[in-house]
Each structure stands twice: as C-alpha cells, then as structure tokens.
Amino acid sequence: MSLTLLATVALGLLAQQSDTVVAVLPGTRLDVDVMRGNVVVRTWDRNEVRVVGQPSSDGRLEVRLTNGTLQVRSVPERGGLSQTDVQVTVPRAMNLGIQGTFLSVDVSGARGEVTVETTHGNIQLVGGRGFVSAQSVQGTVTCRDAEGRLELGSTNGHVEVSGVSGTLKVESVNGGIELRDVRSGSVEASTVNGGIAYGGTLERSGRYQLSTHNGDVAVDVPAGTNATIAASTFGGAFESDFPVVLREAGGGGRQITITLGDGGARLELSSFNGSIHLRRP
Amino acid sequence: MKHQWTDRLSEYLDDELDAADRSAVEAHLRECEQCRSDLGQLEAVVARARELTDRLPAVDLWPAIVRRLGTAVEPVTDLTQRRARRRIAFSVPQLAAAGVALMLLSAGAVWLTVARNGPPVVAVDSAAPVAALTVSAELAAYDATIAELGAALRLDGDRLDTATVRVLEENLAIIDRAIAEARTALEQDPASRYLNGHLGRTLRRKVDLLQRAATLVTAAS
Numbered sequence: 481m482s483l484t485l486l487a488t489v490a491l492g493l494l495a496q497q498s499d500t501v502v503a504v505l506p507g508t509r510l511d512v513d514v515m516r517g518n519v520v521v522r523t524w525d526r527n528e529v530r531v532v533g534q535p536s537s538d539g540r541l542e543v544r545l546t547n548g549t550l551q552v553r554s555v556p557e558r559g560g561l562s563q564t565d566v567q568v569t570v571p572r573a574m575n576l577g578i579q580g581t582f583l584s585v586d587v588s589g590a591r592g593e594v595t596v597e598t599t600h601g602n603i604q605l606v607g608g609r610g611f612v613s614a615q616s617v618q619g620t621v622t623c624r625d626a627e628g629r630l631e632l633g634s635t636n637g638h639v640e641v642s643g644v645s646g647t648l649k650v651e652s653v654n655g656g657i658e659l660r661d662v663r664s665g666s667v668e669a670s671t672v673n674g675g676i677a678y679g680g681t682l683e684r685s686g687r688y689q690l691s692t693h694n695g696d697v698a699v700d701v702p703a704g705t706n707a708t709i710a711a712s713t714f715g716g717a718f719e720s721d722f723p724v725v726l727r728e729a730g731g732g733g734r735q736i737t738i739t740l741g742d743g744g745a746r747l748e749l750s751s752f753n754g755s756i757h758l759r760r761p
Numbered sequence: 762m763k764h765q766w767t768d769r770l771s772e773y774l775d776d777e778l779d780a781a782d783r784s785a786v787e788a789h790l791r792e793c794e795q796c797r798s799d800l801g802q803l804e805a806v807v808a809r810a811r812e813l814t815d816r817l818p819a820v821d822l823w824p825a826i827v828r829r830l831g832t833a834v835e836p837v838t839d840l841t842q843r844r845a846r847r848r849i850a851f852s853v854p855q856l857a858a859a860g861v862a863l864m865l866l867s868a869g870a871v872w873l874t875v876a877r878n879g880p881p882v883v884a885v886d887s888a889a890p891v892a893a894l895t896v897s898a899e900l901a902a903y904d905a906t907i908a909e910l911g912a913a914l915r916l917d918g919d920r921l922d923t924a925t926v927r928v929l930e931e932n933l934a935i936i937d938r939a940i941a942e943a944r945t946a947l948e949q950d951p952a953s954r955y956l957n958g959h960l961g962r963t964l965r966r967k968v969d970l971l972q973r974a975a976t977l978v979t980a981a982s
Contacts, residue, residue: 581922581981599925599977617973618928631768635970636928649768653932653970672966673935691962693939712955714946735955752942752959 497534500543504529504550509575510568514554516582517564523572523589523607530569538562575610584619594626602637620655638674656695671695675754679761682707684744696754699747700761706744709758710737716755724758766790770800920981921974929974936967 504527512519529550533541539562542553556562570576575593578585584601587594587608594608602619605612608626615621615633622640623632632639633651638658641650645663652671659669662680667688669676675695682688682705690697696716701707703722711718712735718726726736738758749756766789772778773786790797921929943960950956 600928617925617977635932635973653966654935670962670966672939672963691959693942693959693963712959714956714959735953750955750959752939752946 498532498541500531500533502529502531502543502545502550503527504545504571504574505548506571506573507548508545509549509577510552510570511549512552512566512568512576512578512580514552514564514566514578514580514583515556516562516580517554517566518584519565519578519580519586520567521576521578521585521587521590522567522569523574523591524569525572527571529571529574532567533564534566535564536562539564541566573609585614593628603634682745682747686745687748688745689748691748691750692754693752694754695751696757697749697751698757698759699749701740701758702761704741706741707747708737708739708743708745709747709749711735711756712748712750713752713754713756715753716751718756720758721760722758767796767799770796770803774800774803920978925977929970929977932970933967936963936970939963940967 506527508529510521510529512521531541531543531552533543533552535541535554539554539556541564542551542555544551544553552566552568554562554564554566570590572589572591574590576587576590577595578587579597580601581599582601583598584603585596585598586604587596588604588606590605590607591609593610594605594612594614596603596605596614598616598619600618601616603614603616603621605614605621605623606625608623608628608630610628611631612623612626612628613631614623615631616637617635618637619634620637620640621632621634623630624641624643626644626646628646630641630644630646631649632641634655635652636654637652638655639650639652640658640660641648641662642658642660644661647666648659648662648664648668650657650659650667650669652674654673655671656674657669657671657676659667659676659678659680662678664680665683665686667678667680667686667690669678669689670691672693673695674692675697676690676692677698678688678690679700682701684706688699690699701722714734716734718734718736724738724740726738728736766773766786769778769782769786773783776783778786790800940960940963943956943963947953947956947960
C-alpha cells in the first residue's frame with residue numbers, strides 16, 4: 481500500500497484557471513468531487529483526459545492520478561465555499577463518478593458507468609452504459625440514451641427519462657416522473673407527490689411497477705399489447721382510452737385487473753389519491 | 762459506493778434472477794466481502810420474516826448492525842472509500858433508523874411472502890390481515906425511532922446548510938401526510954392488500970429519506 485501511495489502522481493495543484501491533459505490507460509476511472517459549482521463532462525476518442533477548471537479565488541482544483549483513478553477535486557481555502565466550474569473531456573468508455581453538494585452536472589456521450597450524487601443541483605445525463613446512477617436531493621434529474629441498470633432519483637425534483645434501455649428504477653418524493661421511449665422489461669417508478677407517465681415497451685415477460693400517493697399514473701398501451709394490468713387507487717378513478725373488461729379484485733379501495741390479449745407483461749399501477757389512465761399512443 | 766448488484770441480492774436470494782445475472786452475482790460475491798455480509802443479513806432477515814408473528818423483531822440482529830455501521834473511519838484516499846465511509850459512519854440515533862429499516866424490511870418480507878402465495882396481481886387473500894397486524898405492531902417502534910432520529914438531526918442540524926434542512930423537512934412533511942392518509946384509510950379497511958402495501962412502501966420512503974439525511978449530516982461533519 482505504501483508503495484502504491486508513494487507512486488501516486490500529483491499532476492497538478494491548480495490555483496487559477498487551468499487546462500490539463502492527462503494520458504490514461506483503458507480502465508482508468510474518473511472521480512470528480514466538487515463541493516460547489518458546475519461539472520460538464522464530454523467524451524472523445526483519445527486515451528486522454530482533459531480538465532479545464534476555473535476555481536474561485538478562495539479555492540483550488542486538484543488533479544491526481546492514483547491507483548487507476550483520476551481524481552479531480554475542488555479544495556476550498558481560507559474557509560471559502562469555493563465555487564468551481566470544471567469541464568472534463570474523457571475517453572468514451574471511461575467510468576465516471578461525480579459528487580458534490582451545490583453542484584450541477586452535465587454528462588454527455590459517456591459509454592461507461594456513470595454515478596452522480598449531488599445535494600443541490602440538476603443532473604443531466606446523455607449516455608452511460610452498465611450501471612448508471614444519478615441522485616439529487618434538490619434538483620431535476622434527466623437521463624437520455626443510457627443503457628444498462630439505471631437508478632435515477634430526486635428527492636425534491638422531477639425525473640425525466642427518455643430513450644433508455646435496461647432495468648430502470650426511478651424515485652422521487654416531491655416530483656413527477658416521466659418515462660418516454662423506454663425499452664425495458666423491468667421498470668420500477670415511485671414518488672409520493674407527483675404523477676408518473678410511462679411510454680415504452682411492454683415486454684411479454686416484463687414487469688412494470690408505477691406507484692404514487694398524490695398524482696396520476698398514465699401508461700401508453702399500444703394496440704396488440706399482451707399484458708395483465710393490476711390497477712389500484714383509493715381516492716382516484718380508472719380511465720382508459722380503449723374498451724377494457726374490468727375485473728374487480730376486491731379488498732378495499734378500487735382494485736381492478738385487466739387482461740389484454742393473452743396476458744404477458746405485468747403492470748402494477750397504483751395511486752392513492754390520483755387516477756390510473758391507460759392511453760392509446 | 763453502492764455496487765451494481767447490491768440491490769439485487771434479494772432477487773438472488775429469492776432465485777428470481779436469470780442465469781446470466783445469477784452467475785454475475787455469484788462472481789461478484791466471491792470478490793466482495795461487503796455484499797457477502799449483506800447477503801448473510803438478508804438471509805437472516807428472510808428467515809426471521811418467515812417466523813414473524815404480531816410482535817417486534819428480536820433485537821439479536823443489533824450487534825451485527827452496530828458492528829457494521831460503527832466501523833472506524835479511515836483516512837480518505839479516494840471517492841470510493843469516502844462513499845463507503847459515509848455509509849458506515851452513523852451515530853447511535855442513526856443506527857436506530859437502520860433498525861427501523863430492518864424492521865420494515867421484515868414486514869416487507871412478510872408481505873412478499875403473503876403476496877407470493879396468491880395470484881400475481883391484486884386479488885386479496887385471507888392472509889392479508891396478518892401483514893396488516895405486523896405493520897401495525899411495528900408502527901409504534903417506528904414512531905419512537907423516527908422521533909429519536911429527528912431529535913438527533915435537530916441537534917446536528919447546524920452541520921447542514923439551511924437550504925438542505927428546509928428541503929428535507931418539507932419532504933418529510935409530504936411523506937408524513939401520505940402516511941397519515943394511508944393510516945386513516947387502513948383503519949377503514951384493514952384487510953386491504955393495496956393499503957397495507959402502500960403504507961409499507963410509504964414508511965419505507967420515510968426511512969430512506971431519514972437515512973439519506975443522516976448520510977448528509979455525516980458527510981458534512
């Protein structure tokens with residue numbers, strides 16, 4: 481371990497606007513830790529990482545390559561809060577980890593794993609493969625064109641997802657969830673105060689769970705879909721753009737099941753106070 | 762940092778993964794001590810859930826939780842280690858919240874056990890009241906623990922910026938209103954599988970948010 485630490489290469493302690501290019505081996509991971517500011521990540525076809533940083537006068541930006549991880553970190557000085565804006569250009573397949581407190585993040589073109597955590601700030605992801613996670617406490621989370629196992633959430637904000645494929649888990653507390661052009665056999669979306677809209681594949685062996693307390697749940701159901709739909713509400717209603725045969729499941733509230741075609745996909749839709757709406761796209 | 766397979770250990774345990782995912786999980790388990798430990802705890806919880814009656818879970822899981830969450834903090838060398846530290850550096854009240862999560866997980870396991878015995882959708886079976894009773898019994902402990910964690914968060918609140926505190930409080934209030942509504946509905950219809958499940962999910966959301974708050978406090982320390 482000591483040798484490894486001794487081998488740590490300090491590539492730069494950057495006090496002002498900086499522009500650093502670091503050669504990296506395939507498999508190197510990027511970790512960005514910026515307390516306050518904006519991080520923009522773009523990709524290219526080079527085995528290099530370019531870091532353009534602009535810390536405020538009360539902070540500096542540190543770039544280190546350690547044990548296969550390139551670390552980019554804002555370091556506040558003199559007790560400052562150190563606003564730092566960073567633009568990083570990385571190899572497309574590089575795995576990314578980005579975190580901060582007052583931090584907005586914009587990642588585009590990634591083809592590796594992406595993990596983003598922020599307390600206050602929006603997250604915008606375009607791309608990402610494998611495990612893709614974006615979590616904000618206060619901010620909107622948007623994700624497009626990602627593939628793999630996706631976990632997206634905002635405590636106090638909306639989550640918007642489009643053009644993704646893989647397994648999808650989306651959560652909010654005080655925000656709506658919009659899922660469009662999803663290709664997935666496993667979707668789990670839940671919020672407490674907000675609506676949920678789903679448009680995408682309803683695969684024969686797929687499972688789709690959409691749940692909210694306050695808000696409507698709307699699902700696009702193309703003609704010819706084979707699905708078993710379990711819809712539950714306490715204070716809302718059930719609506720459909722097309723004729724369906726409702727079967728009361730009983731047991732309190734309004735619980736119904738619908739079988740379309742020969743069944744197949746399992747949809748579990750629930751809203752305590754809102755309505756369940758099946759839409760014909 | 763959460764591993765890719767962390768959230769799928771339950772599916773692995775329940776033999777719900779396809780062959781490829783199962784192989785991937787097993788390969789990961791061979792390399793990841795943390796996930797092996799998590800799996801062990803899950804197995805213990807599921808085993809206990811199968812035996813649950815209308816009473817609180819035994820406390821004999823606490824030592825393992827305390828050991829795991831109370832691990833000494835090591836110097837930060839990279840983000841992965843730092844995130845791992847955030848997960849394990851809880852204070853005593855935060856451990857209580859973890860205990861609540863475990864209790865709710867136990868309730869959830871019972872619920873799932875009940876659900877698997879019935880049709881795959883929302884039809885009600887005669888076992889639903891058992892789940893209702895279990896959830897009700899755990900609400901008392903839940904309330905007490907939440908109050909304790911809330912007090913701790915108030916004491917440590919100066920570690921968080923006011924904007925974060927405000928957001929957390931607002932969202933906790935939203936969840937509390939939802940819990941209250943679900944409880945009221947459940948009083949009218951205690952056998953409702955949907956209402957039981959909905960209340961359980963909403964309680965879990967509150968625990969998740971409190972644990973997130975605890976993590977933020979720890980990270981800000």
